[in-house]
Every structure is written in C-alpha cells, then in structure tokens.
Amino acid sequence: MTDRTTLRSLLAEHWKLARTLRRLEIHFYPERCTGVWECYEVCPVECWAPDYEHHVVVFHHGERCIACGACVLQCPEGAIKLELPNG
Ligand code: SF4
Ligand code: SF4
Numbered sequence: 001m002t003d004r005t006t007l008r009s010l011l012a013e014h015w016k017l018a019r020t021l022r023r024l025e026i027h028f029y030p031e032r033c034t035g036v037w038e039c040y041e042v043c044p045v046e047c048w049a050p051d052y053e054h055h056v057v058v059f060h061h062g063e064r065c066i067a068c069g070a071c072v073l074q075c076p077e078g079a080i081k082l083e084l085p086n087g
Contacts (some may be wrong), residue, residue, distance in 0.1 A: 017058045020084075021067060024067045024084060025067070026047070026059060026067075026080060029078075029079045030057075032078060034039060035054075036054070036077075039075055039076075040057055040071040041069035043070060044066070044068060044070070045065065046061060047061045047064050047071075048060070
C-alpha cells in the first residue's frame with residue numbers, strides 16, 4: 001500500500017468516526033442519580049444543574065452538549081450514557 005493510499009484510508013476511517021460521534025446524544029437515567037454533582041462540575045458547557053431540594057441533577061441544556069463524554073466518565077452511578085438516538 002502506498003503512503004497516499006494509507007492516508008486516504010485513514011482519513012476515510014476518521015470521517016466515519018467523526019460522523020458517528022456527532023450523532024451521539026446524552027441519555028440520562030434520573031432514577032440512578034444520587035446527586036453527587038460530578039457531571040455538573042465537569043461539564044464544560046453547563047448542561048447540568050443541581051436540584052438541591054430533590055438531591056438529583058437536571059439535564060437542562062441538552063442543545064449545548066458537545067459529546068465530550070466527561071460526565072459519562074465521572075458519574076459513579078452509570079446514570080449518564082452517550083448513545084446514538086434510539087440506541
Ligand atoms: S458529554 Fe460533555 S458536553 Fe455533553 S453533557 Fe456531558 S460533559 Fe457536558
Ligand atoms: S454524576 Fe451521576 S450521580 Fe452524580 S449528579 Fe451527575 S448523574 Fe447524578
């Protein structure tokens with residue numbers, strides 16, 4: 001395989017992955033949430049807001065989400081997932 005062919009094939013793989021990642025969206029399972037606020041603290045675009053009264057978090061700015069995955073990695077309860085729509 002020539003260098004040019006390798007590069008073309010790597011780019012094709014990259015674009016395919018980028019297209020998939022852009023379609024991911026947050027799925028929040030509030031029944032698992034124990035209100036530790038990790039998601040609220042790590043989200044770079046303030047998608048999450050603490051509900052202190054009910055000791056849960058609210059996903060209130062979904063349109064801002066850049067699918068960075070930080071909240072998914074930080075949640076100790078598995079209450080947040082990044083999935084394809086209806087996935
Ligand atoms: S994936 Fe990133 S941007 Fe989206 S809600 Fe979680 S922390 Fe915020
Ligand atoms: S990190 Fe998980 S358990 Fe903690 S507030 Fe966010 S969703 Fe709830």
